[in-house]
Amino acid sequence: GPPFYRFLARGAREMLQWLDAWRRLVRFERLMTRWFDVSVEHLARQPRTLLHGDLECHNLMVQPGPKIRPIDWGYASVGVAGWDVAKLIAGWGPERQRHFIGVYLDEFALHAPVPLDRRAFERTLAHCQIMRTLQILYWWEGPYENLAFVDGVLEEMESACRYLDSERSCG
Numbered sequence: 001g002p003p004f005y006r007f008l009a010r011g012a013r014e015m016l017q018w019l020d021a022w023r024r025l026v027r028f029e030r031l032m033t034r035w036f037d038v039s040v041e042h043l044a045r046q047p048r049t050l051l052h053g054d055l056e057c058h059n060l061m062v063q064p065g066p067k068i069r070p071i072d073w074g075y076a077s078v079g080v081a082g083w084d085v086a087k088l089i090a091g092w093g094p095e096r097q098r099h100f101i102g103v104y105l106d107e108f109a110l111h112a113p114v115p116l117d118r119r120a121f122e123r124t125l126a127h128c129q130i131m132r133t134l135q136i137l138y139w140w141e142g143p144y145e146n147l148a149f150v151d152g153v154l155e156e157m158e159s160a161c162r163y164l165d166s167e168r169s170c171g
Contacts, residue, residue: 001079005040005131011138016150024150028137031130031154035161039127046080046124053077055084082121082128090132091152094159101125123167129160 016025053075061069089097109116133153
């Protein structure tokens with residue numbers, strides 16, 4: 001919820017200050033000014049569900065047949081459904097992310113008891129991606145001398161913000 005998101009933002013900001021990455025900090029603050037409070041407000045209104053909390057490829061076990069099972073539930077919590085998806089697709093690049101989300105939502109719609117609002121999910125996912133970048137910046141363990149990684153994380157945050165800007169202009 002909001003206290004967790006504020007904790008992540010404070011930690012990400014402190015990490016960028018500690019890295020002495022001022023150009024990146026200015027970029028970060030510009031994004032935060034535009035979207036952080038909007039994202040916190042949006043995510044606070046979303047329904048909550050059980051989350052894996054660390055959904056990455058190495059935490060998925062593929063079994064014969066159409067069976068994929070998440071393992072290592074050490075970071076499980078209750079939160080917004082898009083959080084796990086945002087974690088899973090982090091770093092995949094825009095084209096691969098779009099393809100995965102399309103397939104994911106197609107499959108989800110086949111099993112959902114109610115109609116799926118794709119745009120609403122994609123909007124919530126973008127807000128989750130903004131928060132996930134804060135988590136990555138805050139918990140990043142290095143190598144600190146490689147600030148290209150920070151640039152890549154900020155690019156992912158900017159991509160989510162661009163999506164939200166386009167959604168806002170579409171109404």
